[in-house]
Every structure is written in C-alpha cells, then in structure tokens.
Amino acid sequence: MAxxxxxxxxxxxxxxxxxxxxxxxxxxxxxxxxxxxxEESSPSVPICDLVKQNAFLKAREVAKRFETGLVIGADTVVRQERRIFGKPRDIEDARRMLHELVGKTHQVHSGVAVVRIADALEKTACAVTDVTFRPLSDEQIERYLQMIDPLDKAGAYAIQGPGGIIVEKICGCYYNVVGLPLTVLDGLLSHFGVSLL
Incomplete structure (x- = not known):
C-alpha cells in the first residue's frame, strides 16, 4: 500500500x-x-532520452537545496517529423512553429523525473502523445496568437482553453500535452511509496 x-x-x-x-x-x-x-537540445539524442535527462537535471538541481522529500522535474517538447520545437524565442518564432504544425500530426514528448533527496534515488519516464491540428488560415493563426501567451509553451500552443479550437484530435495522454502526464508521475511516485490518489 502506498x-x-x-x-x-x-x-x-x-x-x-x-x-x-x-x-x-x-x-x-x-x-x-x-x-x-x-534545457538541453541535441538532435543526436533520442527525444525521450533528452526530455528524461532534462527533467532529471532540473529535479537534481533543486534536490541539492533540501534535506528531505521528493523532487519532481519535467520537460516537454514537440516533434513534427524530424524537427523539435521547444518554447519559441519570440512571437515570430511562435508564428513559424504554428504554421509548421497546422493541418498535421505531431508528437508531444514529456520527460518526468522523481528524485528522493535522502539517498538521491531517481526514477524517470517518458510519455508520448500524438496531436493533430486542424488546418488554419494565416488569419486564424494570428487570432490564436493574440488569445494566448505562446512564449512559455513548447510548440507555441496550449491544448487547454483556446487550444481546444485548433486541436482536431489526440491519441494518448491529454495531461502529457498540458505538460505533466499524471499517470506516469503516479507510477514514478509509487516507487517511493507515494500515490496521487
């Protein structure tokens, strides 16, 4: 029992x-x-390995500041064919990302890490969700960019809120697309005797 x-x-x-x-x-x-x-970004590293490593580095860095407890780290990127999209640098980069994603299916990869501070024991995992955007006109993309702040979001979008208008369908964990796959996190926490339920 957890x-x-x-x-x-x-x-x-x-x-x-x-x-x-x-x-x-x-x-x-x-x-x-x-x-x-x-966050590291290397095209030669498999994406799941990359996001798990980034999540672990974040958790480990924070763990150094405490004496006890569990630290949760996470990292999310978007991949469309061979291109990897993190957070856009500016609004023009966000616009470019959305133009490349509309009307196509891409994958959202989230790495999750849990580090137990007492003994530095770590567990990591990755979740992948397919997301299909509906076709959008240039004008619709501009209106969407005015509705949200795209600069703190991998791929320049969020599935929740106005994102529900541009996402046609998903296959996989919705919460992964939000940025934290809860079933994956619960599985990692269970290794340390903790449950989200």
Missing part, C-alpha cells in the same frame, strides 16, 4: 503555471522551486 502523500514533502522543480495547476487540482501539497536549469 504511503500517505501528506507525510512526504513534495517539491516541484518547475514554475510552469500548467504543472502547478495540475498538481493543485489533485489537492497535493507541494512547494514550487524553479531549477534555473537551461
């Missing part, structure tokens, strides 16, 4: 509003600490 999550300090190594909102929606008590780690 332990009582209230007895284990949880630290989220991310200031992502979407990840924070997801964990809060579960009634989880946790502390938010930004890692300050710059």
């Amino acid at each position: 332990g009582d999550r209230r007895n284990t300090p949880i630290i989220l190594a991310s200031s992502s509003p979407r990840r924070i909102e997801l964990l809060r929606s579960l009634g989880l008590e946790f502390q938010v600490v930004e890692s300050g780690i710059q």
Whole structure:
C-alpha cells in the first residue's frame, strides 16, 4: 500500500503555471522551486532520452537545496517529423512553429523525473502523445496568437482553453500535452511509496 502523500514533502522543480495547476487540482501539497536549469537540445539524442535527462537535471538541481522529500522535474517538447520545437524565442518564432504544425500530426514528448533527496534515488519516464491540428488560415493563426501567451509553451500552443479550437484530435495522454502526464508521475511516485490518489 502506498504511503500517505501528506507525510512526504513534495517539491516541484518547475514554475510552469500548467504543472502547478495540475498538481493543485489533485489537492497535493507541494512547494514550487524553479531549477534555473537551461534545457538541453541535441538532435543526436533520442527525444525521450533528452526530455528524461532534462527533467532529471532540473529535479537534481533543486534536490541539492533540501534535506528531505521528493523532487519532481519535467520537460516537454514537440516533434513534427524530424524537427523539435521547444518554447519559441519570440512571437515570430511562435508564428513559424504554428504554421509548421497546422493541418498535421505531431508528437508531444514529456520527460518526468522523481528524485528522493535522502539517498538521491531517481526514477524517470517518458510519455508520448500524438496531436493533430486542424488546418488554419494565416488569419486564424494570428487570432490564436493574440488569445494566448505562446512564449512559455513548447510548440507555441496550449491544448487547454483556446487550444481546444485548433486541436482536431489526440491519441494518448491529454495531461502529457498540458505538460505533466499524471499517470506516469503516479507510477514514478509509487516507487517511493507515494500515490496521487
């Protein structure tokens, strides 16, 4: 039987509003600490390995600042064919990303890491979800960009809110596209005797 999550300090190594909102929606008590780690991006590394490594580096960096508890790290990227999309540099980059994604199917890869501070034991996993965008005109893309802040989102979009207008279908975990696959996280936490339920 999994332990009582209230007895284990949880630290989220991310200031992502979407990840924070997801964990809060579960009634989880946790502390938010930004890692300050710059995500790696290497075309020669398999994407799941890359996002798991980035998630682990974030969790490990934050774990150094505490004496006990579990640290959750996460990293999400979008892949369309051979191209990898992280967060856009500016609005023009966001516009370019959306033009490349519309009318096509892409994959969202999220790496999740959990580090137990006491002994530095780590567990990592990756989730992949296929997302299909409906075809959009240039004008529709511009209107969408005015509705959201695309600069803090992998692929320049969010599936929730106005994103529901541009996403035609998904195959896989919805919460992975939001930025934190909850079933994957729950599986990792179970290794440490903690359950999200």
